[in-house]
Amino acid sequence: MAHATMTAFGYPDLLIREYDHWTVQLRPKQATLGALVLIAKAEVTAFAELPDAAFTELAQPVRDIQLALHALFGPDQLNYLKLMMVDPHVHDHVLPRYSGPRSYRGATFSDPGWPGPPQIAHDNAIEAGVREALLADLRAAWPA
Numbered sequence: 001m002a003h004a005t006m007t008a009f010g011y012p013d014l015l016i017r018e019y020d021h022w023t024v025q026l027r028p029k030q031a032t033l034g035a036l037v038l039i040a041k042a043e044v045t046a047f048a049e050l051p052d053a054a055f056t057e058l059a060q061p062v063r064d065i066q067l068a069l070h071a072l073f074g075p076d077q078l079n080y081l082k083l084m085m086v087d088p089h090v091h092d093h094v095l096p097r098y099s100g101p102r103s104y105r106g107a108t109f110s111d112p113g114w115p116g117p118p119q120i121a122h123d124n125a126i127e128a129g130v131r132e133a134l135l136a137d138l139r140a141a142w143p144a
Contacts (some may be wrong), residue, residue: 005089
Protein backbone atom coordinates (compact mmCIF):
# COMPACT_ATOMS: atom_id res chain seq x y z
CA MET A 1 0.00 0.00 0.00
CA ALA A 2 1.26 3.46 -0.86
CA HIS A 3 2.23 5.73 2.03
CA ALA A 4 1.85 9.51 2.19
CA THR A 5 5.27 10.35 0.73
CA MET A 6 4.64 8.13 -2.30
CA THR A 7 1.28 9.78 -2.97
CA ALA A 8 2.69 13.28 -2.34
CA PHE A 9 5.01 12.66 -5.28
CA GLY A 10 2.22 11.50 -7.58
CA TYR A 11 2.01 7.75 -7.03
CA PRO A 12 0.73 5.91 -9.02
CA ASP A 13 0.40 8.40 -11.90
CA LEU A 14 4.06 9.45 -11.94
CA LEU A 15 5.43 5.96 -11.28
CA ILE A 16 8.25 4.96 -13.60
CA ARG A 17 9.21 1.62 -12.03
CA GLU A 18 8.19 -0.26 -8.92
CA TYR A 19 10.55 -2.66 -7.17
CA ASP A 20 9.89 -4.88 -4.15
CA HIS A 21 11.11 -2.22 -1.69
CA TRP A 22 11.36 0.98 -3.77
CA THR A 23 9.54 3.11 -6.29
CA VAL A 24 11.08 5.47 -8.82
CA GLN A 25 8.76 8.34 -9.68
CA LEU A 26 8.98 11.40 -11.88
CA ARG A 27 9.44 14.40 -9.62
CA PRO A 28 6.40 16.69 -10.09
CA LYS A 29 8.60 19.80 -9.94
CA GLN A 30 11.34 19.37 -12.51
CA ALA A 31 14.20 21.18 -10.76
CA THR A 32 16.34 19.83 -13.61
CA LEU A 33 15.50 17.77 -16.69
CA GLY A 34 14.61 14.24 -15.65
CA ALA A 35 14.38 14.89 -11.90
CA LEU A 36 13.15 11.79 -10.09
CA VAL A 37 12.25 10.62 -6.60
CA LEU A 38 13.52 7.28 -5.28
CA ILE A 39 11.13 6.30 -2.47
CA ALA A 40 11.35 3.45 0.02
CA LYS A 41 8.06 1.58 0.32
CA ALA A 42 8.68 0.86 4.02
CA GLU A 43 6.86 3.26 6.31
CA VAL A 44 9.99 4.42 8.12
CA THR A 45 11.36 7.91 8.63
CA ALA A 46 15.04 7.12 9.21
CA PHE A 47 17.36 5.56 6.64
CA ALA A 48 18.81 3.13 9.21
CA GLU A 49 15.31 1.78 9.94
CA LEU A 50 14.90 0.27 6.47
CA PRO A 51 14.71 -3.51 6.35
CA ASP A 52 17.88 -5.28 5.25
CA ALA A 53 16.19 -6.42 2.05
CA ALA A 54 15.60 -2.79 1.04
CA PHE A 55 19.32 -2.05 1.38
CA THR A 56 20.18 -5.13 -0.65
CA GLU A 57 17.74 -4.17 -3.41
CA LEU A 58 18.78 -0.49 -3.47
CA ALA A 59 21.65 -1.19 -5.87
CA GLN A 60 19.22 -2.11 -8.67
CA PRO A 61 17.12 1.07 -8.82
CA VAL A 62 20.26 3.21 -8.43
CA ARG A 63 21.87 1.45 -11.40
CA ASP A 64 18.66 1.66 -13.43
CA ILE A 65 18.33 5.39 -12.70
CA GLN A 66 21.85 6.05 -13.94
CA LEU A 67 21.45 3.95 -17.08
CA ALA A 68 18.10 5.50 -18.07
CA LEU A 69 19.04 9.11 -17.35
CA HIS A 70 22.39 8.85 -19.11
CA ALA A 71 20.80 7.16 -22.13
CA LEU A 72 18.12 9.85 -22.48
CA PHE A 73 19.75 13.08 -21.36
CA GLY A 74 23.48 12.62 -20.73
CA PRO A 75 23.67 14.63 -17.51
CA ASP A 76 27.05 15.89 -16.33
CA GLN A 77 26.41 14.54 -12.82
CA LEU A 78 23.67 12.94 -10.70
CA ASN A 79 22.89 14.28 -7.22
CA TYR A 80 20.95 12.29 -4.63
CA LEU A 81 19.43 14.37 -1.83
CA LYS A 82 17.93 12.67 1.22
CA LEU A 83 16.05 15.52 2.89
CA MET A 84 12.87 14.06 4.47
CA MET A 85 11.84 17.35 6.07
CA VAL A 86 8.38 17.90 4.56
CA ASP A 87 7.69 14.37 3.34
CA PRO A 88 8.93 12.18 6.19
CA HIS A 89 9.31 8.69 4.72
CA VAL A 90 12.74 7.68 3.42
CA HIS A 91 13.28 9.02 -0.08
CA ASP A 92 15.89 10.67 -2.27
CA HIS A 93 15.45 13.49 -4.74
CA VAL A 94 17.47 12.40 -7.76
CA LEU A 95 18.60 15.47 -9.68
CA PRO A 96 20.46 15.13 -12.95
CA ARG A 97 22.87 18.06 -13.18
CA TYR A 98 23.73 20.01 -16.32
CA SER A 99 26.42 22.58 -17.03
CA GLY A 100 24.13 24.39 -19.47
CA PRO A 101 20.49 24.55 -20.58
CA ARG A 102 18.94 21.44 -22.12
CA SER A 103 16.08 21.24 -24.58
CA TYR A 104 13.52 18.48 -24.54
CA ARG A 105 10.39 18.31 -26.70
CA GLY A 106 10.40 22.07 -27.26
CA ALA A 107 10.91 22.98 -23.60
CA THR A 108 14.11 24.45 -22.20
CA PHE A 109 15.38 23.23 -18.84
CA SER A 110 17.93 25.12 -16.76
CA ASP A 111 20.05 24.12 -13.79
CA PRO A 112 20.60 27.47 -12.03
CA GLY A 113 22.63 25.93 -9.20
CA TRP A 114 25.34 24.49 -11.46
CA PRO A 115 28.14 23.90 -10.50
CA GLY A 116 27.14 24.35 -6.86
CA PRO A 117 24.38 22.69 -4.84
CA PRO A 118 21.14 22.10 -6.73
CA GLN A 119 18.30 24.56 -6.29
CA ILE A 120 15.70 22.01 -5.33
CA ALA A 121 12.89 24.59 -5.16
CA HIS A 122 13.53 25.62 -8.77
CA ASP A 123 10.79 24.44 -11.13
CA ASN A 124 11.29 24.21 -14.87
CA ALA A 125 7.56 24.61 -15.42
CA ILE A 126 6.45 22.40 -18.29
CA GLU A 127 3.15 21.78 -20.03
CA ALA A 128 1.21 18.60 -19.33
CA GLY A 129 2.07 17.17 -22.76
CA VAL A 130 5.79 17.56 -22.14
CA ARG A 131 5.42 15.94 -18.70
CA GLU A 132 3.54 12.99 -20.23
CA ALA A 133 6.21 12.58 -22.93
CA LEU A 134 8.95 12.73 -20.30
CA LEU A 135 7.22 10.05 -18.26
CA ALA A 136 6.69 7.84 -21.33
CA ASP A 137 10.30 8.26 -22.49
CA LEU A 138 11.66 7.39 -19.05
CA ARG A 139 9.46 4.31 -18.81
CA ALA A 140 10.56 3.20 -22.28
CA ALA A 141 14.26 3.78 -21.53
CA TRP A 142 14.14 1.95 -18.18
CA PRO A 143 16.27 -1.19 -18.09
CA ALA A 144 14.25 -4.42 -18.16
